Amino acid sequence: MSASYWSSSQRLHWQFTRNELNEYREQIQALEKNLNVPGSDLSRINIKYDTNMRIYLHNLMHKLGRKLVLRQVILSTAEVFMTRFLLKVSIKEVNIYLLVATCIYVACKMEECPQHIRNLVSEARNCWPEFIPNDLTKLAEFEFYLIEELDCFLLVHHPYNSLISIVKDVLKDPRYNIAITTDELQTCWSIINDSYITDMHLLFPPHIVAITSLYMTLVTFSKDSKKLQTFVKFLAHCKVDLDEIIESTQELLTLYEYWNSYDELSLRKAVHRLLLTLNNSNQ
Amino acid sequence: MNRLYNQTQQPMRMASNDFFSIGPYRKRKDQSRESVLDKYTILGYIASGTYGKVFKASGKSKDNQKQFYAIKKFKIDSKDSEITHYTGISQSAIREISLCKELKNENVINLTEIVLENKCIYMISEFAEYDLLQIIHHHSHPDLKPINEQMLKSILFQILQGLNYLHENWIIHRDLKPANIMVTSEGIVKIGDLGLARKFNNLLQTLYTGDKVVVTIWYRSPELLLGARHYTPAIDLWAVGCILAELLSLRPIFKGEEAKIDKKQLPFQENQLLKIIEILGTPNVHSWKSLKDYPEYHQLSKFNIFPPNLSAWFHSMGGQNKNCLGLLSNLLQYDPADRLSANNALSHEWFSESPAITKNVFKNTKVKYPIRKIQKDDVNLLNQSQQYSNIGQKRAIQDDGSRKRRA
Numbered sequence: 001m002s003a004s005y006w007s008s009s010q011r012l013h014w015q016f017t018r019n020e021l022n023e024y025r026e027q028i029q030a031l032e033k034n035l036n037v038p039g040s041d042l043s044r045i046n047i048k049y050d051t052n053m054r055i056y057l058h059n060l061m062h063k064l065g066r067k068l069v070l071r072q073v074i075l076s077t078a079e080v081f082m083t084r085f086l087l088k089v090s091i092k093e094v095n096i097y098l099l100v101a102t103c104i105y106v107a108c109k110m111e112e113c114p115q116h117i118r119n120l121v122s123e124a125r126n127c128w129p130e131f132i133p134n135d136l137t138k139l140a141e142f143e144f145y146l147i148e149e150l151d152c153f154l155l156v157h158h159p160y161n162s163l164i165s166i167v168k169d170v171l172k173d174p175r176y177n178i179a180i181t182t183d184e185l186q187t188c189w190s191i192i193n194d195s196y197i198t199d200m201h202l203l204f205p206p207h208i209v210a211i212t213s214l215y216m217t218l219v220t221f222s223k224d225s226k227k228l229q230t231f232v233k234f235l236a237h238c239k240v241d242l243d244e245i246i247e248s249t250q251e252l253l254t255l256y257e258y259w260n261s262y263d264e265l266s267l268r269k270a271v272h273r274l275l276l277t278l279n280n281s282n283q
Numbered sequence: 284m285n286r287l288y289n290q291t292q293q294p295m296r297m298a299s300n301d302f303f304s305i306g307p308y309r310k311r312k313d314q315s316r317e318s319v320l321d322k323y324t325i326l327g328y329i330a331s332g333t334y335g336k337v338f339k340a341s342g343k344s345k346d347n348q349k350q351f352y353a354i355k356k357f358k359i360d361s362k363d364s365e366i367t368h369y370t371g372i373s374q375s376a377i378r379e380i381s382l383c384k385e386l387k388n389e390n391v392i393n394l395t396e397i398v399l400e401n402k403c404i405y406m407i408s409e410f411a412e413y414d415l416l417q418i419i420h421h422h423s424h425p426d427l428k429p430i431n432e433q434m435l436k437s438i439l440f441q442i443l444q445g446l447n448y449l450h451e452n453w454i455i456h457r458d459l460k461p462a463n464i465m466v467t468s469e470g471i472v473k474i475g476d477l478g479l480a481r482k483f484n485n486l487l488q489t490l491y492t493g494d495k496v497v498v499t500i501w502y503r504s505p506e507l508l509l510g511a512r513h514y515t516p517a518i519d520l521w522a523v524g525c526i527l528a529e530l531l532s533l534r535p536i537f538k539g540e541e542a543k544i545d546k547k548q549l550p551f552q553e554n555q556l557l558k559i560i561e562i563l564g565t566p567n568v569h570s571w572k573s574l575k576d577y578p579e580y581h582q583l584s585k586f587n588i589f590p591p592n593l594s595a596w597f598h599s600m601g602g603q604n605k606n607c608l609g610l611l612s613n614l615l616q617y618d619p620a621d622r623l624s625a626n627n628a629l630s631h632e633w634f635s636e637s638p639a640i641t642k643n644v645f646k647n648t649k650v651k652y653p654i655r656k657i658q659k660d661d662v663n664l665l666n667q668s669q670q671y672s673n674i675g676q677k678r679a680i681q682d683d684g685s686r687k688r689r690a
Contacts, residue, residue, distance in 0.1 A: 009385055035307060093308035109377045112481065112488060117371040125298075133302040140369035142305055145312060147372070147380070148399040154381035279303035 005205055009153040014084055016202050021087070025049075028090050035092055037281040042092055045274045049091050051197070051258040056267045057082065058197045060100045060127075067123045068115060070108065072193060077156045078107035079196040085149050087202065094142075095275060097124070097131040102142040110154050131275055159192050162210035176234045178227055180214070187221055188213040191252065198251045204244050211240060212248040319398045319405050323352060325664050327657030334358060334375070334478050338664055339410060339657045351410035352395060356403060356664065369402055376404060379478045382454060383408075390445030392465060392475040401665070411465030411473055412654050415526065419461055421652050423533040429601065433638040434648050435530050436607075438464075440629070440640045441472035442523055447625035449474070450516045453484040457497040459522035461529060468654075470643035489513055498522060500541045500555055505566065506619050508556045510549075510578035517619035520628065524614030531607075532600040536562065551582050563615060564591030571618040606633035 005011055016024075028049075035042055047053065058079065065075040081103040101124040108115045117136050124139075125132040147154070167185060171178040180188075191213040195201065200209055215235070218228045235242065323340040330337050335358035342350045357376050383394040383406070398405040415438070422428050442464060449456055458479040465473040479497055483490065490497075491512040498507060504521035506514055528536035539555030560566070565588045568574050574583075593615065597608045610631045616622040623631070634640055641647065 031311075089308055093311070094305045095303050098304050105371075106377070109372075109374050110381060114374050129297050131298050131302065133298045133300050133304065135300040137368045137370070138300075138302075138304045140371040141309075143372060144369060144399050144402070145305060145309065148312070152380050152384050152397045152399075154377065155385050275303060278306075 005157045005207075008157055009155060010157050011205065013151065013153055014202065015205070018203065021199060021202060024087050028088075032090050032092055035090065037277060042274075042277065045270060045277060047091065047270050047274050049086060051255060052262055052267055053091065054197045055255075055259060055262050056264065056271065057096065057100065059264070060097065061104065064100060064104055064124055064127055067127060068104070068120070070104070071111070071113070072189075073158060073160060074107050074111045074113060075104070076158055076160075076193070076196055077110055078103040080156045080201050081107060081146065081150060081154075083196070083199070083202060085146060088149055092274065092278070095131060095278075096271065097128045097275075098133075098139060098142055099146075100124075101132065102139055102146050105139060106143055106146060106154065110156075130272075157206050159195070159206040159210035159213070160189070162207040163188055163192065163213065166207070166210060166214065170238070171231075171234065175237070176230050178230050178234070184217050184222060187217040191216055194255060195248075195252060198255050200248050200251055203251075204248055208240065208244045208248055211235070212245055212252065215245060216249060216252060316400060319354070319400055319407075320664065322398075323354065323407065325354070325662040326351075327659040328661035329353065329655060329657055334476075338662070339655070340407075352407050353410045354664065355406040355408070357406070372404065375478045378481055380404070380406070382477050382480055382482075386448075386452070386454075386477075388445055388448040390441045390472055390474060391448060392473045392477075403665075405664075409467070409473075411475070412468040413466040413652055414475075414655075415461035415464040415466070415530070417655070418466065418652055419529060419533055421650070427533055428650075429533070430530055431648055432604065432607075433641065433646075434644050436634065436638070437640040437642075437644040437646075438466070438472055438530065439523070439527055440634050441644065442474065442526065443625050443628050445472065445474040446519055446523065447629060449480070450519070450625050453482050454480050455483050455490075455516050456480045456519050456522075457494075458499060459519055459526065460499045460502045461526060464526065466644060470641075470645035472644060483516070495549055496544070500539060500552065501525065501535045501537055503552070503555065504619065505556065505559060505617055506577065508552050508559075509574075509580060509582075510551075512578075515619055516624070517622045520614050520622050520625060521619075523625075523628075524611060527611055527614065531597075531602055531611075536596075551579050553582065553585065556582075557586060560586055560589050562592050562596050563617065564589050566617045573618070573620070604633065606631070606636060609633065 032042075061075055061079055061082070065078075078100075082099060085099065085103070101120060105115065105117065105120050108120075117139060121132065121134065121136055121139055125134060163185075167180045170176075171180065188210075192209060195209050195213070200212075214231065218231050222228060235245070322343055324343055326339045326341060328336065328338055335356045338354045338356070340352045340354050342348055342352065357373075380397055383392075384397070387393065392411070393409045395407045395409065398407065418430070422430055442459075446456065446459070454477075456474065456477065456479070458476060459474070463474065463476040465475045467473060479494070481490070489512045491514075498504070498518060502522040502525045504514075504518045507518055525536055537555065537558040539552065539558040542550035542552055542554065544550060565583070565586060566574055574580060593612050594608060597611065602608060610623070610628065610633050613623040613631075614628065638647075
């Protein structure tokens with residue numbers, strides 16, 4: 001069903017336990033060991049699909065998104081596609097710049113704001129001229145393989161709606177009467193945007209991510225300690241899985257820690273070296 | 284060696300056309316993919332349309348050998364008749380794929396799987412032996428033989444159940460018509476062809492922005508004809524009203540002539556609206572409060588004033604049941620805000636009175652309907668040619684309220 005998350009493909013087919021995620025990733029590691037590029041050693045290129053790499057990919061996504069002046073929700077859908085794809089595919093098997101562009105291309109269609117493929121390729125090429133081939137069929141081909149890998153499940157439920165309905169309806173309940181300020185809501189929104197870098201959308205339902213963003217906002221930014229207390233009371237009353245809230249808070253804290261020491265330049269170098277090596281063996 | 288290494292480190296300024304894309308991944312996937320022809324035996328060709336071609340098939344594995352399937356092969360947007368390269372999947376294919384993967388309801392065509400292979404998309408779903416266009420045709424040729432009330436009522440109820448499910452899921456079908464309502468050999472009604480369907484929650488743009496023209500002309504609601512930008516699921520209920528009328532009279536109730544579409548401007552569909560006004564009377568602001576707000580409101584002054592005439596139409600078609608007329612007039616309500624919703628229509632009195640609705644719509648009918656024609660000499664699923672064979676053309680003539688969709 002597409003109205004409700006509970007009977008959606010997202011919950012039934014694209015939500016996993018941590019163990020399952022680990023198994024998929026072990027499979028990819030095994031696959032990477034067998035990836036042979038004649039004449040060069042891929043394993044010597046220090047590239048892993050880790051948090052740093054994911055921040056890098058997130059930034060690529062947002063760079064192209066800004067160029068195309070896209071709504072946030074389209075980028076979030078695109079990022080979910082990418083995260084799902086990279087659960088089954090190694091970053092050493094594909095051109096990740098083209099992957100980013102393809103995810104955005106499909107997400108635009110899914111969110112009913114289609115972009116012409118020519119426009120998309122040309123903007124992507126403006127962003128990354130060395131890595132985006134000026135050939136529409138390359139992106140169109142990738143679209144096919146992306147949709148196949150996603151098993152045609154393209155409808156994504158995001159936490160934004162949950163956030164709005166919690167803030168507008170639930171927290172206004174006389175028992176809590178918590179008024180979330182515009183600034184606080186903006187912070188929640190940014191935290192949700194960041195959550196797409198992590199595995200949260202493969203692990204938890206959207207409302208957990210929404211509540212986590214509220215919790216973190218109130219803990220870190222709100223000067224009103226009473227507000228936080230009332231919010232904790234709300235958490236105790238509502239029947240959400242508190243362990244999941246704690247886990248996802250932890251997930252975000254770890255992300256922000258990594259982000260502090262994030263070194264884009266060395267990552268970019270490594271990615272470029274990888275792509276040029278793959279390209280040379282391609283020819 | 285060292286120099287060479289340095290050269291590879293230096294990126295080229297511009298990626299060439301054959302720059303690395305997905306080589307190793309493609310190789311891995313292509314090796315493991317099971318072909319659609321390994322899984323299904325093609326029995327024949329059914330029909331084609333703007334969307335592509337449909338074939339009848341049976342399963343190849345032990346558990347589905349006796350099962351029939353419809354395989355819809357999407358036409359790829361390509362100018363050449365031969366598909367030699369990828370061109371990007373159409374918006375409508377993406378919609379249909381993504382929605383069908385989420386839906387599961389007894390009265391909506393059930394998707395079995397989707398296969399992407401060799402630059403083509405194959406949508407495999409359950410096979411339905413009949414559709415309402417066929418059934419109505421059988422009752423009207425060579426002479427008129429009315430559909431019995433129990434069957435008619437059961438069909439309508441199941442359409443509404445399927446539609447209610449779609450609307451509960453924030454999906455507007457946007458192309459309901461007899462040809463898109465299937466009936467299985469077990470007598471279960473299935474709403475099919477979600478190629479124009481779309482979600483209407485979380486809209487980033489108006490529905491109008493995405494597709495300027497929706498719904499086949501004879502089933503298009505008055506608010507759409509008046510140029511509504513923000514329309515609602517009520518457009519589907521208008522179409523259900525038209526289908527109910529057609530099941531009763533065995534011909535389209537509002538059989539207007541479509542004004543040709545000019546590339547620059549969408550024409551006002553004057554003849555279609557006239558057909559509606561002739562039966563339902565001229566709409567006015569008393570019965571339709573927002574009437575003046577529609578972009579094409581001023582066009583209404585072109586028409587003569589007609590009085591409401593639906594009950595006269597109903598009786599002239601041999602209709603007698605009051606509740607049936609009541610439901611019909613609630614579905615063919617001018618103001619979309621007053622039109623019955625699918626959910627409310629399901630609890631309409633007509634459905635609870637005798638004769639009772641049946642789960643198998645054929646239960647108490649002796650009529651034997653002809654089974655779906657297939658062309659057995661066209662079993663070449665992989666054939667890339669876009670030329671349509673005869674059955675498809677004949678069908679296109681029968682179903683000449685042609686659908687409109689954006690390429």
